[in-house]
Amino acid sequence: MTEPAPILLEVDHLTMRFGGLVAIDQxxxxxxxxxxxxxxxxxGAGKTTVFNCITGFYKPTEGRIAIVHGEPxxxxxxxxxxxxxxxxxxxxxxxxFLLERMPDYLVSRQAKVARTFQNIRLFSGMTVxxxxxxxQHNPLMHASGFTLLGVLGIGGYGKAERAAVEKARHWLExxxxxxxxxxxxxxxxxxxxxxxxxxxxxxxxxxxxxxDEPAAGLNPRESAALNELILTIRDRHDTSVLLIEHDxxxxxxxxDHVVVxxxxxxxxxxxxxxxxxxxxxxxAYLGVADEEVEAAEAExxx
Amino acid sequence: MATQQVxxxxxxxxxxxxxxxxxxxxxxxxxxxxxxVLGPLVGLHAVQDIRGFLRLDGRWGLxxxxxxxxxxxxxxxxxxxxPWKERRARTRPKAHPLAERARVGFGRxxxxxxxxxxxxxxxxxxxxxxxxxxxxxxxNFGIQILIYVMLGFGLNIVVGxxxxxxxxxxxxxxxxxxxxxxxxxEFGLSFFTxxxxxxxxxxxxxIMLGFPVLRLRGDYLAIxxxxxxxxxxxxLINWVPVTNGYAGISGxxxxxxxxxxxxxxxxxxxxxxxxxxxxxxxxxxxxYIILALALLTAWVTVRLRRLPIGRAWEALRExxxxxxxxxxxxxxxxxTAFAIGAMFGGFAxxxxxxxxxxxxxxxxxxxxxxxxxxxxxxxxxxxQIGVAVAAVAMIGGTELxxxxxxxxxxxxxxxxxxxxxxxxxxFAMVLIMIWKPRGLISTRSPSVFLKxxxxxxxxxxxxxxx
Numbered sequence: 128m129t130e131p132a133p134i135l136l137e138v139d140h141l142t143m144r145f146g147g148l149v150a151i152d153q154x155x156x157x158x159x160x161x162x163x164x165x166x167x168x169x170x171g172a173g174k175t176t177v178f179n180c181i182t183g184f185y186k187p188t189e190g191r192i193a194i195v196h197g198e199p200x201x202x203x204x205x206x207x208x209x210x211x212x213x214x215x216x217x218x219x220x221x222x223x224f225l226l227e228r229m230p231d232y233l234v235s236r237q238a239k240v241a242r243t244f245q246n247i248r249l250f251s252g253m254t255v256x257x258x259x260x261x262x263q264h265n266p267l268m269h270a271s272g273f274t275l276l277g278v279l280g281i282g283g284y285g286k287a288e289r290a291a292v293e294k295a296r297h298w299l300e301x302x303x304x305x306x307x308x309x310x311x312x313x314x315x316x317x318x319x320x321x322x323x324x325x326x327x328x329x330x331x332x333x334x335x336x337x338x339d340e341p342a343a344g345l346n347p348r349e350s351a352a353l354n355e356l357i358l359t360i361r362d363r364h365d366t367s368v369l370l371i372e373h374d375x376x377x378x379x380x381x382x383d384h385v386v387v388x389x390x391x392x393x394x395x396x397x398x399x400x401x402x403x404x405x406x407x408x409x410x411a412y413l414g415v416a417d418e419e420v421e422a423a424e425a426e427x428x429x
Numbered sequence: 430m431a432t433q434q435v436x437x438x439x440x441x442x443x444x445x446x447x448x449x450x451x452x453x454x455x456x457x458x459x460x461x462x463x464x465x466v467l468g469p470l471v472g473l474h475a476v477q478d479i480r481g482f483l484r485l486d487g488r489w490g491l492x493x494x495x496x497x498x499x500x501x502x503x504x505x506x507x508x509x510x511x512p513w514k515e516r517r518a519r520t521r522p523k524a525h526p527l528a529e530r531a532r533v534g535f536g537r538x539x540x541x542x543x544x545x546x547x548x549x550x551x552x553x554x555x556x557x558x559x560x561x562x563x564x565x566x567x568x569n570f571g572i573q574i575l576i577y578v579m580l581g582f583g584l585n586i587v588v589g590x591x592x593x594x595x596x597x598x599x600x601x602x603x604x605x606x607x608x609x610x611x612x613x614x615e616f617g618l619s620f621f622t623x624x625x626x627x628x629x630x631x632x633x634x635x636i637m638l639g640f641p642v643l644r645l646r647g648d649y650l651a652i653x654x655x656x657x658x659x660x661x662x663x664x665l666i667n668w669v670p671v672t673n674g675y676a677g678i679s680g681x682x683x684x685x686x687x688x689x690x691x692x693x694x695x696x697x698x699x700x701x702x703x704x705x706x707x708x709x710x711x712x713x714x715x716x717y718i719i720l721a722l723a724l725l726t727a728w729v730t731v732r733l734r735r736l737p738i739g740r741a742w743e744a745l746r747e748x749x750x751x752x753x754x755x756x757x758x759x760x761x762x763x764x765t766a767f768a769i770g771a772m773f774g775g776f777a778x779x780x781x782x783x784x785x786x787x788x789x790x791x792x793x794x795x796x797x798x799x800x801x802x803x804x805x806x807x808x809x810x811x812x813q814i815g816v817a818v819a820a821v822a823m824i825g826g827t828e829l830x831x832x833x834x835x836x837x838x839x840x841x842x843x844x845x846x847x848x849x850x851x852x853x854x855x856f857a858m859v860l861i862m863i864w865k866p867r868g869l870i871s872t873r874s875p876s877v878f879l880k881x882x883x884x885x886x887x888x889x890x891x892x893x894x895x
Contacts, residue, residue: 182754236756244754250747252890253740254875254883260737261744262755267737274765277736278729284736292877308879313889331755 132159133199135367136181136240136335141190143176143391150176151391154190158335158384163361163368165378165399168388169411174371175245177388178337181369182242183231190227194238196334197221236265241333243324245340245371251313255304255323258312259295260288262330267291298326302356318349322356329360336360338370342377350374354381379403387411452507456500463499467492491840539814547575547720551713560707567712572784574824575719576777581804581816582726583773588802589811590730590739591766592746592891594651597638597658598801601631601771603665603793605778610678610788611671620684620783624776631775632768634661639767643760658798665790677789684783686714715784722780726773727813733769735876742766743811743876747891800824807861809868809887818869827854 136158143151151173158164166174179185181192191209195201198220205223208216214228215237224238234240250258260267270287271277277284299305302322307315312323321341328336338357342350358381360366372378378385378399385402387395389411395402402408472492478484554566580602587595605627612618612626642653665672672678683691691698691711699706733739741762744752752759782788804823808815830850837844865871871887 184750184753231753232756232758235754242754244751248748248751248754250744250751250891252747252873252885253743254878254885256877256879257740257743257875260877261740261752261757264737264741264755264757271736271738274733274736274738277738278732280732288877292879296879305879309875309881309883311885311889314886327755 132161134158134195134202135160136192136194136369137202137205138177138181139191139193141177141180141192142188143173143180143185144188149391151180151187151388154388154391154393156386156393156396158367158369160367161361161365162383163357163370163381164384164386165382166369166371166386166388167373167378168394171390172388173391174388175339176391178242178339178369178371181226181234182240182337183226183229183234187227192226194224194226194240194335195221196224196239235331235333239332239334240337241328241331241335242337243321243328243339243341245343247317247320247324249312249320249324249327252311254309255299255312255315256292256295256308258323258327259298259330260291262327263291263294294330295326298329301359302326303352318345321345321349321353325356325360329364329366333366336366336368338368338372340371340373342372342374350377353377357381448512449508452504455507456503459503460496460500463496464492467495471495543814543817544724547571551716555709555713560709564709564712567709567716569828570825571716572712572719573828574821575716575723576781577801577804577824578817578820579719579723579726579777579780580774580801581808581820582723582730582813583770583777584801584805585770585808585811585813585816586730586733586742586773587766587770588805589809589816590734590746591742591763592810593763593766594647594654594802595767595770596651596655596795596798596802597661598654598770598774599793599795599797600638600658600661601634601774602778602781602797603661603790604631604634604771605775606782606788606792607665607672607678607778608775609779609782610681613682613783614678614680617682620682620779623783624779627779628772628775631778632772635767635769635771635774636764638771639764643763655795655798658793658795662790662793665793672790675789675791677787677791679787681782681786681788683711683786684715684718715780719777719780719784722776726776727817729769730813738762738765740876803858807858807868809865809870809872811873811890812868812870815868815870823854826857827851830854 134157138154138156141151141154142149154173154177156164166177168174176185180187180190193202193205201216201218201221201223204216204218208223208225214225216223224234226234226238226240229238235242250261253261267284267287268274270282271284272282276282296305296308299308302325304315304319304323304326307319312320315323321344325336325338325341341357342353345353354377357368357370361368370377370382382399385395385397385399386393387402387405387408389407394407394411395405397405472488474486474488475483476486550571551563551567554563554571557563558566580598583601584595584598587593587598608630609620609623609627612623613620618626638654638657642650645653666674668674685691686698689696689698689701691708691714693699693706697706698704698710704710730739734743741752741757744755744757745759745762745766749759752762781792785792800823804819805816807823808817808819827850830853861869867887872884873887873890874884875882
């Protein structure tokens with residue numbers, strides 16, 4: 128890796144205030160294509176708020192969040208698009224989206240940013256397979272002629288649905304859920320529900336997958352399998368990953384780039400080994416005086 | 430070891446004695462409650478004496494019988510039913526795939542059998558009860574039940590699938606009925622032209638209701654939809670120049686058999702086909718129209734459930750935020766649910782207007798909405814079979830309860846069973862909801878499967894908070 132990969136997502140001076148509370152303050156960072164970026168920080172640092180801003184669930188108070196599909200030259204259009212007041216620009220060689228201007232469902236549908244949730248949000252009364260088909264709602268909706276043709280049985284809906292089931296099967300095999308395909312999602316064990324949520328997000332064909340604490344509540348074996356899955360997603364599916372994680376083994380092992388937040392402010396940004404030795408990060412996590420950092424580090428095995 | 434055994438035996442015996450004591454205590458409490466409730470309601474009876482004064486009579490015998498029944502029921506429940514249930518829960522293995530398969534099998538054979546039955550029902554009624562007797566069975570039972578089946582199917586889309594609690598559904602029924610009545614009277618359009626128009630109008634009103642309530646969820650949504658239903662009814666009452674207020678609209682043209690009216694005239698249906706005139710022909714014709722409409726609704730709903738839109742409705746019921754994260758436009762999804770549900774309500778309303786020939790705001794009270802919601806809830810949210818069975822039970826049941834003359838043999842000739850119709854009915858509802866808290870059909874059938882279709886237990890399915 129001589130030359131860094133092109134930038135995929137750029138968060139620029141993002142600020143989010145809830146009344147008088149400043150949850151995120153002037154946060155800027157970027158993620159690169161084909162990389163796993165980890166967003167870490169102590170509880171209440173504002174990590175999930177950043178996710179909610181990126182995926183359109185919150186409208187940021189200030190700041191710009193941009194994502195590029197296709198050629199990196201699209202970044203040259205960024206300022207022009209921002210001034211124009213539009214939310215997207217699609218050209219022959221790529222597209223540029225300003226996520227802070229888009230409603231949540233368009234962030235997923237057009238800008239191709241998928242996410243999972245800290246507290247799992249599956250359609251628990253529907254089967255595993257149905258969960259994955261709902262993720263393919265928009266292409267299937269087109270195939271069913273926006274329901275009108277589908278009701279009458281005209282057009283290629285059947286074929287589109289079979290293709291959707293095939294894609295779902297691919298993800299079920301990758302996440303080792305194929306034997307549970309016809310079981311209700313709510314009946315799966317916790318670890319399987321986490322994997323299903325990732326599979327469901329991947330069925331929307333994202334360019335950026337945002338995982339909110341994917342390893343929370345997993346045992347070491349499941350956690351290792353999860354690392355494997357995330358690496359597969361990065362390497363084989365042309366999807367970059369942005370993840371929030373508390374489990375340092377996951378963060379240090381798989382991420383290419385780490386951003387550390389504390390009280391809504393970025394305190395470190397770099398490769399995992401750089402971040403892990405950063406005095407401010409250690410202080411934020413462990414709350415010790417600078418001269419005791421060495422001892423604390425040794426104790427937790429960092 | 431032996432002493433331990435003895436002590437366990439003692440414990441169970443003691444528990445058994447305790448159970449009896451508890452059961453007696455419970456029964457006594459229930460008896461007191463029953464006495465308190467039934468005392469004024471049943472025990473005291475206001476009678477007009479010969480001078481026209483009201484006199485209070487005591488019906489202590491009847492009161493004693495009823496309170497005794499409650500006490501006995503309570504004792505029976507806690508001494509017989511509860512231990513039996515416990516024993517059954519202990520002996521029966523947790524998983525019972527056979528029962529599950531039987532349920533799926535039921536889902537497979539029941540619809541065709543039911544459809545075959547309703548298809549021959551008018552002729553069955555005609556054959557069993559003759560020309561004059563069958564009017565009641567075809568009109569009061571058949572048509573009435575099918576109207577509610579259709580309304581139940583329509584509301585099922587909104588409440589059962591999309592999980593949006595709509596307490597003002599009768600508004601769309603009213604829109605369908607009034608648009609049919611007014612357009613038929615003003616422009617002389619025929620029923621079959623007006624039917625789709627009524628559906629379109631109702632769907633537009635569904636969207637109009639949908640927009641302001643998109644942000645509301647659960648109880649708040651229910652209250653606004655309830656208010657919407659009342660607004661429509663009040664407009665119908667007060668906009669006298671158009672709707673004729675309380676007096677309603679009469680003389681709505683009845684549907685014709687492809688242009689041949691159901692009259693006794695020489696160009697009427699009976700004469701044309703060389704039959705003796707009887708009002709039953711119109712009844713049978715109307716029966717088949719509403720049957721076709723109800724089947725159409727069921728068929729469309731079945732198809733919609735397997736299309737992305739139907740899946741999106743169910744996903745919306747399960748988790749709206751997850752839907753948005755997957756790129757589903759929840760605004761449009763909710764509006765289509767409201768619009769399509771309202772459209773079927775409009776069809777039913779249009780049929781109602783032409784069947785009655787007369788409509789007034791009295792037919793579109795909150796009670797109607799409540800009945801339809803009760804049908805959907807009782808049937809099991811989202812289940813078409815459940816809704817159909819519940820409509821038969823609710824509407825057919827209340828009608829059948831008019832025929833309780835045999836109770837006179839038990840309680841004496843002064844006993845008027847029709848007065849107890851609603852009481853008995855409410856009682857039956859309470860019992861069913863205790864027995865089946867998630868409705869008659871409490872499992873959900875998946876819309877797609879990889880290897881085999883397995884029903885989803887109702888306890889996992891969301892009830893919808895939006």
